[in-house]
Amino acid sequence: KHAVALAEVVDRVPDPTEHGHAWYRLQLKASRGFPGLHVGGSYLLHERFTDWTSPKLLDELRALDEEPAPCSLARLVTDPGRYRGTPPDVDVLHAPGLALGKQHGMTSSQLAAFDGVLRHTLQLVWGPPGTGKTWFLAMTVLSMLEASRQAGRPCRVVVTAFTHAAIDNLLRRIRKLQKERAVLQEKLAIGKCVRSEDPGAGIQAVPKNEAFPWLCTNERAVLGATVWRLLGTVPPGDASLTDLVVVDEASQVKVAEAALAVRRIRTGGRLVLAGDHRQLPPIVQGTYPDPEPGEPLLHRSIFEAVRAADPEGACSATLLENFRMCKELCRFPAETLYHPDYRPANDDIANQRLAFDATKTDDPFVARALDPSNPLVVVIIDGVRATAENVFEAELAGRLGLALREQAGLPDGDDGDRRFWSDHLFVVTPHHVQRRAVVRALQGGRDWQVPPFVDTVDKMQGQECAAVIVSYGVSDLELALREKEFIYSLERLNVAITRAQKKCVVFLPRPLLEPDLEAFADDDVAEGIAFMQRLPAAADDVIVVNPSITGAG
Known part of the structure; x- marks a missing residue:
């Protein structure tokens, strides 16, 4: 058996000789069977953890700072009411979209939330347990696609979430609803940005380097991807061609990670943040002080941060009908x-x-x-x-x-x-x-x-x-x-x-x-x-x- 210890590199001193070696000072956290280090022993120092994401995230945030327009993320988490605008296509999509929602069985609270999606560029959807949040999001996406088809307009949708499981669940529900109800009166183009995994029956596996060309090729399409796969795949801003970004389980997506999705919405496009901050929050390493009054809530989820900046709930809708509990x-x-x-x-x-x-x-x-x-x-x-x-x-x-x-x-x-x-x-x-x-x-x-x-x-x-x-x-x-x-x-x-x-x-x-x-x-x-x-x-x-x-x- 191999004895294992986790080693924190406390200090590194280069060897002054020509051999090119270095001296390391380590702080060990050892397993029970680890006998300790001894002179003359041989040990393999293996890289256990590498932070692949923080540098990329910092680069993205710096790029946001350097854009000439006001920072969309800063406005979203400090003044969501100002971030929230009126989409240019509201006049042609609102009536047919709402009619589709009613036709296919949206409840009264779901229709109120969908009305907000149609009328505004930002809509928070608070989905308490059992309220059919995934079904609602799937029907929202399909109704938006069909209303756009009727108006002869493109509608490119990006679905993202904290986990692959949440993305897959929503993509499967979209496909299932389309198969059962044929909401969209044309073939549904639905895919997931993948490396090598199989996204499931009826959902196209779209390699990462082909995701954006795939979106460009399909005027009306749904692409599922983690925020990290969106980065470097879909360009930011108007070049993204993205009309609607849906962030499911947004109560588990941290603010900085959400920036990767928010930045990939075209001007006038829609952002839907769906979640429940009364369920499990995102995993945050470390302890952070509460922000000063007037400062945004940056160390929690994007859902909670936007809700905190919108105390009157002007940008939010709550799903109320419970399909689970007595x-x-x-x-x-x-x-x-x-x-x-x-x-x-x-x-x-x-x-x-x-x-x-x-x-x-x-x-x-x-x-x-x-x-x-x-x-x-x-x-x-x-x-x-x-x-x-x-x-x-x-x-x-x-x-x-x-x-x-x-x-x-x-x-x-x-x-x-x-x-x-x-x-x-x-x-x-x-x-x-x-x-x-x-x-x-x-x-x-x-x-x-x-x-x-x-x-x-x-x-x-x-x-x-x-x-x-x-x-x-x-x-x-x-x-x-x-x-x-x-x-x-x-x-x-x-x-x-x-x-x-x-x-x-x-x-x-x-x-x-x-x-x-x-x-x-x-x-x-x-x-x-x-x-x-x-x-x-x-x-x-x-x-x-x-x-x-x-x-x-």
């Missing part, structure tokens, strides 16, 4: 995070219930926790002091998972297990050690042919299923305070509880609900604590368990 699960995020009118899209969604018969189990805890008439249940754990692994809580979560599998109506074997963990249950936990504890509890009661889907919330964003179990595990207050930005993340808890369609069971150790005052010193953490503390009051049922009193729970 009315009880929808109520809590509507009251605490989103909008009072955030609601199920129809009665069938509002009244959906978990398919579970509590009379068929002899476990009173399982019967109560999985009672279909109580969609949101909070289980408060008393009398347990655990760090990142809470075995008692994991066993309770395991009992719920096993009971749901027993009544899922699915066959034994690979296919049944796979469908169960895809459509019926997610188990969310913040720590990998608690994940292992829950998996052990599940595997102790069943011979699974497919591994249980128990993971962190990062793996769940954008997905949904019938039931969600949230197992925090941590009941040691010192650990919770050391990781307070993680444990008390409002965004993480919001993502976890809004994946469920019909049932959500949240396990909360008592100490998490009663932190010391020092935890409230950070405003973001305090907001997360308040969100967590309101959860029991909003629940349809609260179950308090204590192993010293209830035994097996």
